[in-house]
Amino acid sequence: MAQPQAAAPGESATTVGAPRTAAEARAAVTEAAEQGGVAGDTGDVVIETRRLAKQYRGTLAVDGLDLRVPRGSVFGFLGPNGSGKTTTIRMLMGLIQPTSGSARVLGRPMPNAARSVLPRVGALIEGPALYGFLSGRHNLLRFDAADPTADPRTRKARVGAALERVGLAAAADKKARAYSLGMKQRLGLAAALLQPRELLVLDEPTNGLDPQGMREIRALVRELAADGTTVFLSSHLLDEIEQVCTHAAVMARGRLIAQGTVAELSAGSRGRLGVTTPDVAEAARLLAARGLTGLVTEEQKVIGELPAEPPDLAELNAELVGAGVRVRGFGLERTSLEDTFVALTGEGFDVAG
Numbered sequence: 001m002a003q004p005q006a007a008a009p010g011e012s013a014t015t016v017g018a019p020r021t022a023a024e025a026r027a028a029v030t031e032a033a034e035q036g037g038v039a040g041d042t043g044d045v046v047i048e049t050r051r052l053a054k055q056y057r058g059t060l061a062v063d064g065l066d067l068r069v070p071r072g073s074v075f076g077f078l079g080p081n082g083s084g085k086t087t088t089i090r091m092l093m094g095l096i097q098p099t100s101g102s103a104r105v106l107g108r109p110m111p112n113a114a115r116s117v118l119p120r121v122g123a124l125i126e127g128p129a130l131y132g133f134l135s136g137r138h139n140l141l142r143f144d145a146a147d148p149t150a151d152p153r154t155r156k157a158r159v160g161a162a163l164e165r166v167g168l169a170a171a172a173d174k175k176a177r178a179y180s181l182g183m184k185q186r187l188g189l190a191a192a193l194l195q196p197r198e199l200l201v202l203d204e205p206t207n208g209l210d211p212q213g214m215r216e217i218r219a220l221v222r223e224l225a226a227d228g229t230t231v232f233l234s235s236h237l238l239d240e241i242e243q244v245c246t247h248a249a250v251m252a253r254g255r256l257i258a259q260g261t262v263a264e265l266s267a268g269s270r271g272r273l274g275v276t277t278p279d280v281a282e283a284a285r286l287l288a289a290r291g292l293t294g295l296v297t298e299e300q301k302v303i304g305e306l307p308a309e310p311p312d313l314a315e316l317n318a319e320l321v322g323a324g325v326r327v328r329g330f331g332l333e334r335t336s337l338e339d340t341f342v343a344l345t346g347e348g349f350d351v352a353g
């Protein structure tokens with residue numbers, strides 16, 4: 001987890017990136033034109049990369065990435081394990097040097113501007129680094145004390161507010177080692193939220209959590225986004241991206257294969273409906289009559305692609321039952337984003353990861 005970092009001398013977190021003189025402003029505009037329209041703080045793109053690449057010995061982990069993350073989005077960085085997500089995030093946060101290409105975060109080049117950019121970014125990468133023997137509250141007090149820009153007089157209040165924010169106020173005085181994985185993740189998020197942030201970068205924030213823990217983190221991400229924070233989150237879970245994100249980029253084997261709004265990415269593929277029943281023939285007949293295509297009939301199941309204007313699924317289910325079909329299971333087999341992924345890569349998506 002990236003800890004709060006000091007702003008460069010003479011720069012405060014709020015003024016970083018803003019041109020101070022007319023000459024600087026002109027330079028910023030020229031630079032922005034060269035960089036595709038990202039002008040310091042005023043840009044509507046918070047992360048932009050140009051042919052970003054990272055080569056490890058023998059492995060091209062990230063291969064020519066052109067990423068654009070709009071301000072105010074909840075941006076899902078989607079890809080199977082090993083597709084290059086963590087490597088990209090580490091380059092964006094200035095933790096490792098790219099082999100080639102460039103990255104700008106909040107309008108500033110990384111890793112060169114890391115000292116001025118990172119205080120404006122909250123990051124949770126590869127799980128929070130916590131002291132198990134300290135309480136949640138004392139962990140946060142330590143994080144806050146490590147930030148030279150944080151006023152010690154308001155520390156307690158800041159920590160209290162962050163604990164409240166992530167729903168850990170009641171458990172604040174328990175030792176962190178007694179926390180569930182979900183609570184640890186929330187404590188990590190609280191640490192990232194000690195200061196107001198323009199951008200939150202979360203690497204697989206729900207990894208390893210049980211369904212309840214996942215729901216809590218997703219709800220928190222939605223709340224933060226509703227407050228205007230841009231959230232960039234990586235995940236190998238398609239349904240997570242569909243549930244939480246407004247935008248997404250899809251990675252496969254180090255390459256970006258698509259990016260855009262989730263609606264755009266899902267368009268053109270409509271998802272598949274599966275009906276589990278012993279009455280497959282009758283079910284298939286009725287589903288065909290309701291516009292489903294590509295029907296595949298198994299011993300106890302019928303699967304078909306929904307039409308562009310899908311019928312109301314509850315009504316369709318009632319209709320099947322009304323026609324005497326013994327429906328034992330009814331639901332979407334895979335998400336439309338998954339269909340898109342399969343269409344783009346010709347590969348299945350390992351949702352279990």
Ligand SMILES: Nc1ncnc2c1ncn2[C@@H]1O[C@H](COP(=O)(O)OP(=O)(O)OP(=O)(O)O)[C@@H](O)[C@H]1O
Binds near residue numbers: 085
């Ligand atoms: N430090 C490293 N040295 C050598 N190879 C690495 C290193 N870090 C990552 N890789 C390789 O780069 C590729 C991309 O890994 P990366 O961790 O970025 O993927 P990921 O999409 O984040 O997957 P995961 O969710 O499993 O972390 C993989 O083949 C991985 O083995």
